[in-house]
Amino acid sequence: MDFLYAFCVVILENKISTMQKAIFLDRDGVLNEERGEYTYKVDDFIIPEGTIEALKNLKEAGFLLIVITNQGGIAKGLYTVQDVLKCHEYLQQQCDFLIDDLYYSPYHEAYSNSLSRKPDSLMLEKAIAKYNINPTLSWMIGDSLRDMIPAQKLGIRTIKIGKKIDLTVDFYAENLWEASEKILK
Numbered sequence: 001m002d003f004l005y006a007f008c009v010v011i012l013e014n015k016i017s018t019m020q021k022a023i024f025l026d027r028d029g030v031l032n033e034e035r036g037e038y039t040y041k042v043d044d045f046i047i048p049e050g051t052i053e054a055l056k057n058l059k060e061a062g063f064l065l066i067v068i069t070n071q072g073g074i075a076k077g078l079y080t081v082q083d084v085l086k087c088h089e090y091l092q093q094q095c096d097f098l099i100d101d102l103y104y105s106p107y108h109e110a111y112s113n114s115l116s117r118k119p120d121s122l123m124l125e126k127a128i129a130k131y132n133i134n135p136t137l138s139w140m141i142g143d144s145l146r147d148m149i150p151a152q153k154l155g156i157r158t159i160k161i162g163k164k165i166d167l168t169v170d171f172y173a174e175n176l177w178e179a180s181e182k183i184l185k
């Protein structure tokens with residue numbers, strides 16, 4: 001029995017020590033400029049100054065970089081999965097393929113509910129399971145309440161870009177660059 005207990009402790013310690021830390025990134029309004037409408041064309045995918053540098057610095061500090069984005073325009077028939085993938089390919093090219101994974105939710109509550117659409121947390125939970133991520137060492141950076149809610153539910157620290165919201169977050173920042181500075185300090 002003692003042996004079994006010791007064995008389990010070793011397995012568990014190993015599991016914890018190999019856990020990774022991640023930066024979860026909302027897309028629109030964080031990695032590319034928020035236009036006030038859906039962004040699904042590469043021509044409209046404007047990456048703010050300092051964004052790529054911020055991603056590089058976070059990556060060098062040992063964080064996985066994982067995009068978590070709602071793309072409800074797919075459910076609405078405004079654009080296609082292919083449009084989203086083209087934008088993501090462009091983003092990866094611009095940052096030298098630094099991003100480890102990109103999760104998008106194609107659903108919208110007007111058509112079909114999904115636990116993957118933020119503020120639900122399924123996209124985050126999938127990434128945490130797949131990459132063995134320790135939420136308490138990780139951060140979510142987003143520009144809306146919808147990004148903060150699922151992160152806090154899972155014990156992930158939060159940085160809100162832009163205007164203040166009616167929720168306590170760990171930090172506010174003007175943009176991704178400023179957010180990265182706060183994390184790395």
Ligand SMILES: [Mg+2]
Nearest residue numbers: 026028029143
């Ligand atoms: Mg956003």
